[in-house]
Amino acid sequence: xxxxxxxxxxxxxxxxxxxxxxxxxxxxxxxxxxxxxxxxxxxxxxxxxxxxxxxxxxxxxxxxxxxxxxxxxxxxxxxxxxxxxxxxxxxxxxxxxxxxxxxxxxxxxxxxxxxxxxxxxxxxxxxxxxxxxxxxxxxxxxxxxxxxxxxxxxxxxxxxxxxxxxxxxxx
Numbered sequence: 001x002x003x004x005x006x007x008x009x010x011x012x013x014x015x016x017x018x019x020x021x022x023x024x025x026x027x028x029x030x031x032x033x034x035x036x037x038x039x040x041x042x043x044x045x046x047x048x049x050x051x052x053x054x055x056x057x058x059x060x061x062x063x064x065x066x067x068x069x070x071x072x073x074x075x076x077x078x079x080x081x082x083x084x085x086x087x088x089x090x091x092x093x094x095x096x097x098x099x100x101x102x103x104x105x106x107x108x109x110x111x112x113x114x115x116x117x118x119x120x121x122x123x124x125x126x127x128x129x130x131x132x133x134x135x136x137x138x139x140x141x142x143x144x145x146x147x148x149x150x151x152x153x154x155x156x157x158x159x160x161x162x163x164x165x166x167x168x169x170x171x
Contacts, residue, residue, distance in 0.1 A: 001040045002036070002037045002040050003090050006018075006019065006020065008090040008091070009089075009090070010033075010088055010089070010090070010097070010138075011032075011033045011036050011037065012024075012025045012033060012084070012086040012087075012165075013089070019036060020036065021033050021036055025086045025113075025163075025165060026111040026112055026113060026165070027111055027112045028077055028112055028167075028168050028169075029112065029165065030077055030080060030082075030083060030084050030112065030165045030166060030167040030168070031075050031076050031077050031079065031080055031167060033084040033086075033165070034047045034063075034075070034080065034082075034084070035063055035075050038063035038075075041063070044059065044060035044061065044062065044063055044075055044079060045059055047060075047075075047079065047080050047081065047082060048060070048079060048080065048081050049081035049082070049100065049128060049134075051128050051129055052081045052128060053127055053128055054127060056078060056169055057078050057079065057080070057081065057169075058078065058079060059079060060075045060076075060079035062075065063075050077167040077168060077169055078167075078169055080101065080167035081100060081101055081128070081167075082098045082099060082100060082101055082167065083098060083099055083100075083101050083103065083114065083164040083165060083166045083167065084097070084098050084164070084165045085097050085098060085099075085162060085163070085164055085165075086113070086163050086164070086165050087159055087161075087162060087163050088138045089138060090138055092138060092157075092158045092159075093137065093138050093139035094137060094138070094139070094156050094157050094158050095137065095138045095157050095158055095159060095162075096116075096135060096136075096137065096138075096153075096154070096157050096162050096164065097136045097137055097138050098135075098136040099133060099134060099135040099136060099164070100124070100128055100129065100133035100134050100135075101127075101128075101166055101167050102124050102125040102126075102127040102128045102129075102133060103116070103122065103123075103124060103125075103133060103150075103164065104122070104123055104124070104125050105117075105120045105121065105122045105123075106120070106121070107120070109166055109168065112165055112166055112168050113163050113164065113165055113166070114163075114164045114166050115161050115162070115163055115164075116154050116161070116162045116164060117154075117160060117161050117162075118151070118154060118155045118160065121151065122147075122150045122151060122154060123147045123150065124147050124150075131146055131147060132144055132145060132146045132147070133145055135153060
């Protein structure tokens with residue numbers, strides 16, 4: 001719904017001056033893409049997987065940014081279970097919009113971005129669902145994807161490289 005109200009563009013394609021997150025598509029800023037959509041998501045529990053096993057992650061109780069140092073459980077990367085596909089577009093319905101953060105291709109992140117290509121095997125760590133994960137596509141669908149089907153999903157995404165902004169913890 002957010003993209004429908006913003007000229008059919010997702011938050012990373014819209015400048016912050018117009019309510020988007022274009023300036024935050026690298027680094028530990030994954031939470032910002034979900035925060036700008038807070039009027040549509042209603043509760044932050046929707047961005048936290050019930051099977052989250054990382055004890056450094058907790059479910060936020062508000063989408064607001066902490067305004068005082070004593071406030072806790074405000075939205076940040078430590079409250080997310082999902083990455084955000086910064087290259088997803090509404091015009092490419094097979095593009096990867098979001099998914100479980102335990103996706104890996106064996107390479108290190110570059111400034112918070114996991115680059116997934118069709119030439120490198122991709123899989124799930126055992127951090128959450130063990131042998132599968134969930135991927136949201138730009139067409140609005142969510143798919144439960146087993147590791148054996150990940151390569152096909154990314155090959156059909158319409159992009160040679162998918163840049164996924166991961167909800168990294170720490171500085």
